[in-house]
Amino acid sequence: MADTFTRPPPKQPASWSLDRSCLEQVPCPLCRGDRFERLATTDRYNMGLITVGCLGCGLVMTNPQPTAEALDDFYAHHYRHFYSDFGPRDGIPTEEHIRSRRIDRRCAVTADLLVARDELLPGMVVLDIGAAEGSMLKAVGDRAPGTRRIAIEPNPVFGRFAMAHAGCEWHASLADLRASLPPPIDLVIINHVLEHLKHPVQVLESLKPLLAPNARVYIEVPDVLEYRKLKMLHIAHLYHFSSDSLAHLVTNAGFDVHLIEKYAPAKHPHSLRCVVSVATDVAATRDSPAVPNRRAGWSAVTACARHAWFAHVKRWLRNVAA
Numbered sequence: 651m652a653d654t655f656t657r658p659p660p661k662q663p664a665s666w667s668l669d670r671s672c673l674e675q676v677p678c679p680l681c682r683g684d685r686f687e688r689l690a691t692t693d694r695y696n697m698g699l700i701t702v703g704c705l706g707c708g709l710v711m712t713n714p715q716p717t718a719e720a721l722d723d724f725y726a727h728h729y730r731h732f733y734s735d736f737g738p739r740d741g742i743p744t745e746e747h748i749r750s751r752r753i754d755r756r757c758a759v760t761a762d763l764l765v766a767r768d769e770l771l772p773g774m775v776v777l778d779i780g781a782a783e784g785s786m787l788k789a790v791g792d793r794a795p796g797t798r799r800i801a802i803e804p805n806p807v808f809g810r811f812a813m814a815h816a817g818c819e820w821h822a823s824l825a826d827l828r829a830s831l832p833p834p835i836d837l838v839i840i841n842h843v844l845e846h847l848k849h850p851v852q853v854l855e856s857l858k859p860l861l862a863p864n865a866r867v868y869i870e871v872p873d874v875l876e877y878r879k880l881k882m883l884h885i886a887h888l889y890h891f892s893s894d895s896l897a898h899l900v901t902n903a904g905f906d907v908h909l910i911e912k913y914a915p916a917k918h919p920h921s922l923r924c925v926v927s928v929a930t931d932v933a934a935t936r937d938s939p940a941v942p943n944r945r946a947g948w949s950a951v952t953a954c955a956r957h958a959w960f961a962h963v964k965r966w967l968r969n970v971a972a
């Protein structure tokens with residue numbers, strides 16, 4: 651497969667080209683609408699991404715989007731290098747990186763919330779989708795002894811680190827997990843991952859056969875209403891959720907919402923966190939009235955784009971100084 655994204659040279663600020671032949675217009679994953687309003691035509695890396703608002707339901711999303719093949723290639727080979735400012739030095743996780751980025755603290759806060767809500771108990775089977783270096787599963791194991799912990803992480807360096815760090819099993823994909831015939835899963839954690847997925851509704855729906863009765867799914871995403879800087883718009887995030895659109899998405903996928911709230915994690919964007927379970931009345935979920943289009947977050951995105959020139963000049967100056 652042709653390289654869609656050009657890996658940046660070492661020690662240089664990330665700069666890669668987006669192959670426009672690998673972009674496709676997609677319908678809104680929530681309402682299937684195909685009419686959008688342009689909110690921004692620039693992004694963190696000045697790659698020319700277009701961020702739109704769905705005129706049907708209000709969801710904020712990147713459109714056009716990279717094809718599924720282009721995204722697979724991106725995450726398998728380029729993501730950790732391109733986002734090196736946010737990851738460990740040389741792309742190899744270390745305990746020092748986990749501490750300095752406060753990843754351990756953020757994961758502890760989430761695990762404590764789940765324990766307090768009786769959604770994380772000893773002996774459970776816990777799956778972390780997009781587990782990175784395994785910090786969340788480490789926090790789970792520290793608080794709930796005897797849990798069977800399973801990581802899904804496409805990057806093998808991070809996956810192998812997670813096995814040692816969290817004492818977990820590791821699979822590169824949901825397909826690999828299914829092929830391993832796992833036990834029924836009691837708790838799924840999807841922490842700052844849903845916004846990366848091209849088909850978030852289908853991924854949530856596909857989890858249902860893997861779940862134990864009464865299983866819970868914890869989801870955390872950036873909160874589009876709290877966007878203040880252009881850096882929030884970038885190639886890895888295909889969707890930008892408000893509490894409205896997040897609730898719409900999980901309901902659309904056939905889940906009941908138990909909790910949805912704003913949250914300010916340490917050294918991370920302002921977020922939304924939510925806990926859901928498989929809907930007990932699927933017909934009612936399917937027939938529920940459409941969520942009103944409040945255009946939530948649209949003005950926050952346009953405000954970020956309005957000052958793009960300043961962000962790009964700063965990035966250019968950093969590149970010159972490097």
Ligand SMILES: [Zn+2]
Binds near residue numbers: 679683704705706709
């Ligand atoms: Zn829509």
